[in-house]
Amino acid sequence: MFDPKTLVVFAAALVGALLLTTPTPGPLRPGPALALVPIALLVGMTSLAASPLSGETWGLTFGAYLVAFLIPRGNPRIGALGSALFIGCIIAWSALHDLSQHQLADALGIPIGCVMAAVVWRLVLRSIVRRERMHRSQSERIFEDALARAAHDSRKDLSEIRTVVEPILTRLAAGDEIDERFRNDIVRLEAALRDRIRVPRAHNRLLIDQIERLRERDVAVVLLGEPNTDGDAISDDLAISLARLIASVESGKVTIRVLPDGRAAAATVVMPTASGVEQIVLADCGKILSRI
Numbered sequence: 001m002f003d004p005k006t007l008v009v010f011a012a013a014l015v016g017a018l019l020l021t022t023p024t025p026g027p028l029r030p031g032p033a034l035a036l037v038p039i040a041l042l043v044g045m046t047s048l049a050a051s052p053l054s055g056e057t058w059g060l061t062f063g064a065y066l067v068a069f070l071i072p073r074g075n076p077r078i079g080a081l082g083s084a085l086f087i088g089c090i091i092a093w094s095a096l097h098d099l100s101q102h103q104l105a106d107a108l109g110i111p112i113g114c115v116m117a118a119v120v121w122r123l124v125l126r127s128i129v130r131r132e133r134m135h136r137s138q139s140e141r142i143f144e145d146a147l148a149r150a151a152h153d154s155r156k157d158l159s160e161i162r163t164v165v166e167p168i169l170t171r172l173a174a175g176d177e178i179d180e181r182f183r184n185d186i187v188r189l190e191a192a193l194r195d196r197i198r199v200p201r202a203h204n205r206l207l208i209d210q211i212e213r214l215r216e217r218d219v220a221v222v223l224l225g226e227p228n229t230d231g232d233a234i235s236d237d238l239a240i241s242l243a244r245l246i247a248s249v250e251s252g253k254v255t256i257r258v259l260p261d262g263r264a265a266a267a268t269v270v271m272p273t274a275s276g277v278e279q280i281v282l283a284d285c286g287k288i289l290s291r292i
Contacts, residue, residue: 009046009059012039016066020073027074037082040066045089048107060090061110068114072121083115161196164189188215199225201233202258210243211256219249225258234258234284238266241286245269265289 016039019032027033040063047059067086070079087108094104168189176182192212196203202223211221246254252272259265266284270277279292 005046005050009043013043013059013062015039016043016062020066020069028070030075030078033070033073033075033078036066036070037078037085040064040082040086041089044086045093048090048093057107060107064111064114068111068118069121071115071118072125076122079118080115083111083118087111157196161193164192184218188212191215191221195223199223199258201225202256204234204236204239206236206239207234207242207256210247214246214249214254217250219251220253221246222253222255223258224255226260232261234266235286237286238282238284241282241288242267242269245280246271 016036019028019036019039022028022032028036042063043059043066044063047057047063050059064083064086067079067082070076070082073079090107090111091104094107099107168186171182192208195208195211202208202225211223214221242256246256246269249271254272255270257268259267264283265281267282269280269282271280272278281289281291283289
């Protein structure tokens with residue numbers, strides 16, 4: 001049977017454990033944190049008095065943990081104060097009972113070790129939290145910069161589209177006659193907008209201007225590619241090479257495909273020639289890799 005004193009000590013240890021591990025997002029409130037100090041002293045000193053270092057002193061270890069681990073729990077001042085009181089009580093108790101230096105060292109080893117472990121734990125946690133916050137702030141800045149660039153690019157695209165579309169819309173609003181020539185202008189405008197949305201990487205004025213000239217000569221031009229803006233736009237060298245290749249086409253159909261990044265070839269052209277149809281493969285630098 002446990003005597004009443006032992007039951008009180010166990011109950012106090014349970015309350016202390018529950019207080020220390022209270023699931024809160026931050027440090028313990030001052031009240032519960034301060035309450036841990038007398039609880040730890042009660043558990044530790046009662047255990048020490050019952051088994052003065054000659055037997056099992058579990059309470060000494062448990063009490064030392066209760067106050068020391070307030071430090072990594074987010075209450076470093078109260079934890080330091082409680083640990084100092086705990087160590088002071090051990091020294092005072094050893095002086096009253098004439099303990100040897102070896103026995104005193106054994107008694108102080110546990111609370112001092114707990115404080116050292118708690119301080120190291122606290123420093124490591126702070127370092128981890130600081131790095132995590134820095135990483136999150138960097139990620140947020142990168143995300144905000146990406147949003148700002150996307151908004152800027154969107155405004156720029158809308159402005160350019162408005163510049164192209166506005167003349168046609170103005171003519172429609174003014175009630176101009178929709179004759180064959182006007183319909184062809186609308187068809188070419190629709191094709192240009194479709195290319196811009198479907199293959200944004202191919203939007204290089206050196207190539208787009210040549211495509212518009214071909215369409216004005218009633219040459220059908222189909223532009224293919226990846227429907228996203230993740231990759232870089234085609235280089236000026238490639239745009240110049242493509243424009244030069246298709247410049248001589250007077251009729252028929254021209255198909256230009258911009259290939260995804262990471263390939264040796266950057267674009268292909270299928271175009272009519274005097275002998276039939278030819279497929280030309282080009283590198284990003286504009287060099288012709290093959291003709292079929």
